[in-house]
Amino acid sequence: MKTPVKDQDSKLDIIEHLNQDHQDEILAITQLHIDANTTKALIKNIYQEGGEITYIVDNQEKQGYIEFPFSGEAEETILYLAYDAMLKQGKALDKSNKHYFEVVDTSFITDNIIRLTLKSSQPILQDYAGYSFQFALQKLKKLPKPTNKTQKDHKLSFFNKIFYQFLLWLYTKLNSDKRKKMMASFSKNLRFYTARKIMGDNNDIVWVDIYTHNESAGSLWANSLKKGDIIKSVRDHKEKTSNLDSGKVLFIADETSIPTIIAVLEKWNNPIAPIIINLSYYQCEQNYLNKNDCPEGTQIIRLIGEYEQELLKTLETLKEIDIVFGGVENKLNQKVKKYFREHQSNIKQNRLKGYWKKS
Numbered sequence: 001m002k003t004p005v006k007d008q009d010s011k012l013d014i015i016e017h018l019n020q021d022h023q024d025e026i027l028a029i030t031q032l033h034i035d036a037n038t039t040k041a042l043i044k045n046i047y048q049e050g051g052e053i054t055y056i057v058d059n060q061e062k063q064g065y066i067e068f069p070f071s072g073e074a075e076e077t078i079l080y081l082a083y084d085a086m087l088k089q090g091k092a093l094d095k096s097n098k099h100y101f102e103v104v105d106t107s108f109i110t111d112n113i114i115r116l117t118l119k120s121s122q123p124i125l126q127d128y129a130g131y132s133f134q135f136a137l138q139k140l141k142k143l144p145k146p147t148n149k150t151q152k153d154h155k156l157s158f159f160n161k162i163f164y165q166f167l168l169w170l171y172t173k174l175n176s177d178k179r180k181k182m183m184a185s186f187s188k189n190l191r192f193y194t195a196r197k198i199m200g201d202n203n204d205i206v207w208v209d210i211y212t213h214n215e216s217a218g219s220l221w222a223n224s225l226k227k228g229d230i231i232k233s234v235r236d237h238k239e240k241t242s243n244l245d246s247g248k249v250l251f252i253a254d255e256t257s258i259p260t261i262i263a264v265l266e267k268w269n270n271p272i273a274p275i276i277i278n279l280s281y282y283q284c285e286q287n288y289l290n291k292n293d294c295p296e297g298t299q300i301i302r303l304i305g306e307y308e309q310e311l312l313k314t315l316e317t318l319k320e321i322d323i324v325f326g327g328v329e330n331k332l333n334q335k336v337k338k339y340f341r342e343h344q345s346n347i348k349q350n351r352l353k354g355y356w357k358k359s
C-alpha cells in the first residue's frame with residue numbers, strides 16, 4: 001500500500017532535510033534493506049507505509065521501496081530504520097566528536113550577544129565557514145588527559161551495542177509523543193553554537209557568539225562562564241556551503257544564524273553579491289552585521305521586532321533568487337520553505353534551516 005501522507009508540506013520538508021543532512025543514514029538503510037553495494041541513496045517520496053529510494057549501484061541509478069516497520073511520523077520511523085541499520089552494520093550511531101575548551105575571555109558584542117573566546121585543547125582541523133559545535137551546558141573541573149582515540153575507535157563496544165539495541169526496542173514500543181520526548185531528552189542540555197571564527201597559530205582559538213534571551217538554559221550557561229572555565233562540545237556539524245559560490249544567494253538570518261552568515265561572507269568567492277535579510281527582535285542586535293563585512297553590492301534588508309509578516313511580504317519583492325541559505329525559528333523556516341515552493345519554484349536550492357524552536 002502507498003497511502004499519501006496527509007501533510008504534504010511537512011513531507012517535503014522532511015524529504016529535503018533528510019536528503020541534505022542525513023545522507024549517511026539513508027545510505028545505511030538502503031545498504032541493509034535493498035542492496036549492500038549501494039554507494040549513494042536519496043529519498044524520493046514518503047508514504048504512510050514506507051519510503052521510495054533512488055539509489056546508485058555500479059554507477060547505475062535504481063529505484064527501491066522500503067516499508068516502515070511501525071506506524072508513526074516519517075522522520076521518527078526513518079530515524080529508527082537508520083539507527084537499526086547502522087547498529088546491524090556495527091557503525092557508531094552517535095558520531096560524537098568531543099572538543100574541550102578553556103574560556104579565555106567573554107564580552108558582550110551587542111546588548112544581548114555574548115562572544116566567548118575559547119582555546120581548544122587541540123588544533124581544530126577545520127577551515128570551514130558554517131562549522132558548529134554542540135556544547136554540553138556545563139562546566140568541567142579540569143581538562144581530561146589527552147587520549148590517542150581517533151574516529152575509527154568509535155566502533156561500538158559490546159555493552160554499547162546491547163544498550164542501543166535496548167533503546168531501539170523501547171523506541172518501537174512507545175507512542176509518537178513518548179518517542180519525541182525520548183529523543184528530546186537526549187539533547188536537553190546540549191546546544192549548537194557556530195564557530196564565528198577559528199584563529200591562532202595552532203588553529204585553536206575560537207570565537208563563539210551566543211544570543212542570550214530571558215532565562216533560557218543556553219543563555220544562563222553563557223552568562224555564567226568566566227575566564228579559566230573548562231567546557232566541552234560533544235559533536236560538530238558542518239553546514240553545506242559549497243553551493244554558495246555561484247548564482248544569486250539570499251541569506252535569511254536571525255540573531256542565532258548571523259554568526260554563520262558572517263563566517264560564510266569572510267570566505268565569499270561568488271562574483272554575484274548576495275542579498276541579506278537580517279532579522280532581530282531588538283534594534284541593537286542589528287549592529288552585529290556591519291556593511292564592511294559584506295561583499296560590495298550586497299543588499300541588506302533589516303527587519304526588526306515581530307518580523308514574520310514583514311519577512312513574508314519582503315520575499316514577494318525578491319525575484320531571480322537561485323539559493324536560499326540561513327537559519328530561523330523552526331515554524332518560520334517551514335513557512336518560508338512553503339512560500340518558495342509555491343511561489344518561486346525556480347530556486348535551485350533552499351538551505352534555510354530551523355535553528356531554534358519557539359515553545
Ligand SMILES: Cc1cc2nc3c(=O)[nH]c(=O)nc-3n(C[C@H](O)[C@H](O)[C@H](O)COP(=O)(O)OP(=O)(O)OC[C@H]3O[C@@H](n4cnc5c(N)ncnc54)[C@H](O)[C@@H]3O)c2cc1C
Binds near residue numbers: 359
Ligand atoms: C547548526 C546550528 C548552529 C547554531 N549556531 C548558533 C550560534 O552561533 N549562536 C546562537 O546564539 N545560536 C545558535 N544556534 C541556535 C542555538 O542552538 C539555539 O539558540 C538554542 O537551541 C536555543 O537555546 P536556548 O537554551 O537559548 O533556548 P531554549 O532552551 O531552546 O528555549 C527556551 C525558551 O526560549 C525561547 N527561545 C529560544 N531561542 C530563542 C531565540 N533565538 N529568540 C527568542 N526566543 C528564543 C523558546 O521559545 C523557549 O521559550 C544554532 C543552531 C543550530 C542548529
